[in-house]
Amino acid sequence: MHVLVTGSSGYVASNLVPYLKKNASVFGIDQSASKYTDLKASIESPQLKKSLDPFGEDEVVIVNLAAARFDFGATAMDYYKLNVECHQIFTQTLNNLNIRKFIHVSSVAALDGRNIPYSEKLNCDDAYRATKFLQEVTIEKWCDEHNVPLTIL
Secondary structure (H helix, E strand, O other): EEEEEOOOHHHHHHHHHHHHOOOOOEEEEEOOOOOOEEOOOOOOHHHHHHHHHHHHOEEEEEOOOOOOOOOOOHHHHHHHHHHHHHHHHHHHHHOOOEEEEEEEEEHHHHHOOOOOOOOOOOOOOHHHHHHHHHHHHHHHHHHHHHHOOOOEO
16 A cells, blocks of 8 residues: 655654554655655645556555745735635645545634635634645545545544
């Protein structure tokens, strides 16, 4: 079995990937390099599709850790592009794979985001919350349309 880990240079991935590698072939993608990153690129990169070709008909589990979080200076559009639009393109990249399970590691911020209508005028914190919720909605919709079991943590 193959496991695709997005956000592979982050803290969660650095603890999860060594465990996964004991029982699966793990492929990591992140914009930052790490010892767990096989492809240094954004999840919407055309390079990802080509990198997934060797998976063929094999079952793939997605562990999605990718998300944008800036402490200061990001606009609502920055968050929307990185948390929502990139995931829309990412899920389209998965269309031809045999996905066994999609595990999305979200944020408690998404709970608040349910109550914050997205607007380009949102402040940094509210934009993060709203787009984390919209990210979940994007992933849930794709999983529903493709009959892929989804777990959100």
